[in-house]
Amino acid sequence: MISSTLAAPTSATGRLRGRCRGTAPLPGRLAPWIQRWLQAAPLAELVARFGSPLNLLCTDPMRENIEELQQAALACDSTLDIYFARKSNKCLTFVDRALACGIGVDTASEHELRQSLRAGLSSEKLVCTAAVKSESLVDLCLAPPAGHAEAGAGDEARAEGRSAGIVIAVDNTDELQLVSARARQLGRRAAVAIRLGGFHHQGRKLRTRFGFDVDRDTDLVERLGELPVDVQGIHFHLDGYDAGQRVTAIRESVRWAQCLRRRGHAVSFVDMGGGIPMSYLEDQRSWQEFRRRLELALCGRGSPITYQNHGLGLSCRQGKVEGQLRCYPYYQAVVRAAWLSSILQAECGRTGRTIAGLLRERELHLRCEPGRSLLDGCGATVARVEYRKQNADGEWLIGLAMNRTQCRTSSEDFLVDPLLIPARGAGDDRGQPAMAGYLVGAYCAEGDLISWRKLHFPAGVQRGDLLIFPNTAGYLMHFLESRSHQLPLATNLVVAAAEGPGFEVAVDAIDTLEARSNVLV
Numbered sequence: 001m002i003s004s005t006l007a008a009p010t011s012a013t014g015r016l017r018g019r020c021r022g023t024a025p026l027p028g029r030l031a032p033w034i035q036r037w038l039q040a041a042p043l044a045e046l047v048a049r050f051g052s053p054l055n056l057l058c059t060d061p062m063r064e065n066i067e068e069l070q071q072a073a074l075a076c077d078s079t080l081d082i083y084f085a086r087k088s089n090k091c092l093t094f095v096d097r098a099l100a101c102g103i104g105v106d107t108a109s110e111h112e113l114r115q116s117l118r119a120g121l122s123s124e125k126l127v128c129t130a131a132v133k134s135e136s137l138v139d140l141c142l143a144p145p146a147g148h149a150e151a152g153a154g155d156e157a158r159a160e161g162r163s164a165g166i167v168i169a170v171d172n173t174d175e176l177q178l179v180s181a182r183a184r185q186l187g188r189r190a191a192v193a194i195r196l197g198g199f200h201h202q203g204r205k206l207r208t209r210f211g212f213d214v215d216r217d218t219d220l221v222e223r224l225g226e227l228p229v230d231v232q233g234i235h236f237h238l239d240g241y242d243a244g245q246r247v248t249a250i251r252e253s254v255r256w257a258q259c260l261r262r263r264g265h266a267v268s269f270v271d272m273g274g275g276i277p278m279s280y281l282e283d284q285r286s287w288q289e290f291r292r293r294l295e296l297a298l299c300g301r302g303s304p305i306t307y308q309n310h311g312l313g314l315s316c317r318q319g320k321v322e323g324q325l326r327c328y329p330y331y332q333a334v335v336r337a338a339w340l341s342s343i344l345q346a347e348c349g350r351t352g353r354t355i356a357g358l359l360r361e362r363e364l365h366l367r368c369e370p371g372r373s374l375l376d377g378c379g380a381t382v383a384r385v386e387y388r389k390q391n392a393d394g395e396w397l398i399g400l401a402m403n404r405t406q407c408r409t410s411s412e413d414f415l416v417d418p419l420l421i422p423a424r425g426a427g428d429d430r431g432q433p434a435m436a437g438y439l440v441g442a443y444c445a446e447g448d449l450i451s452w453r454k455l456h457f458p459a460g461v462q463r464g465d466l467l468i469f470p471n472t473a474g475y476l477m478h479f480l481e482s483r484s485h486q487l488p489l490a491t492n493l494v495v496a497a498a499e500g501p502g503f504e505v506a507v508d509a510i511d512t513l514e515a516r517s518n519v520l521v
């Protein structure tokens, strides 16, 4: 399914795409603003001024992605409270946009939480799902400073005997004890969601390192009895993108919610975490063809399409392909709204009853914490070509002022064709010979390839050209970025007016904060 953030590529964009593509091409989806920027924005000047690589950010597609999910829920007669998973991009512009759109923010550290509070989010619009929670983070959740929006609301909640804090997704027994101890110390009750894991789906237990185990920790409901905690919700976050697994987990969560209610907890929501799928690629064919060509190459039945025939998780033994492609599924047929609808409309229990119906019946609100899928279309990374050279095998390497941590997640590779903008003044007829090679980065390591894929440049590539990696806002810019070699981090430029005639930008406030120090602000 193609989302509304897409416009049909213009012929100018088609020309752009033609200048750089993989041996098995993987043309990416391009949001309208990035198409406009690629054609006319003074990118070379911006890179000259702010350095390479340069991250461009635009929050307009985020609003569309939010509305798409909200409308899907509405159509299923379901409530949906969205909490944007901040760890997917560090820029504060997305926190501001979340606030403006009336959604919440899911925070994964004390810095993320403090910054979100300072941006003006109120306690009930925040959730803390940090994998490790320090005492001071717990204290902050228990007693957040009252913001403008909620002056008085906290007092009201406390007068009614409810906790006024930020919901903490509690992951394990030690954490539960820490939260309880700090709550006693501060004379408060903690607002928590119980994180569950280890669900049974289609006869198999879903493995995870997170959460209380649905089989082993069944005594938890009793153990909670004497503790100063109010369980407000059940939380889970599953690996992968399987809608059926979410259906299973929601049903089990509803069961736990009912158990907890019988013990006096006012459970009001089920939080299904993130992992809402998106597609980076224009079409399914290119994705299937890429896989086919990769497998042929690995089995020696086609020429390599990756550096030194890298398998990206796959390998070939006795003519058979083994292993898993360790990459995000860059094309997925069912994304965002359609995926959410399939969960809400899934039948469960009695005939005819859906997940949406079950949640309604039990008076449970559905929450989710999408990161990547909300940032679909919201960013691009621009890097400058610094050199071309041949390696010992005679293969061409194209050196970028960038390193692999600046466009990478836990995936083995970013499987989208970059776009090439020739150095200023040079057109497609610049008389450069066609060439093919690999993009390499600034780290002094054999493995610092920006992408393992072999790329073709029909009109050549040279020093001063720009390569643009599209749709990098979700995780790719920041999740792994490092300052190794004392190379500065990329500047984050927020595109001020996506639609207007100009090309105004502002440096995101996170860059100033990070430059200042490591002190919590």
Ligand SMILES: *Cc1c(COP(=O)(O)O)cnc(C)c1O
Binding pocket: 085, 087, 088, 106, 129, 237, 273, 274, 275, 276, 369, 370, 371, 372, 373
């Ligand atoms: C990472 C994470 C998310 C966001 O996941 P996406 O795949 O970006 O949607 C949400 N909730 C929790 C608890 C997470 O760890």
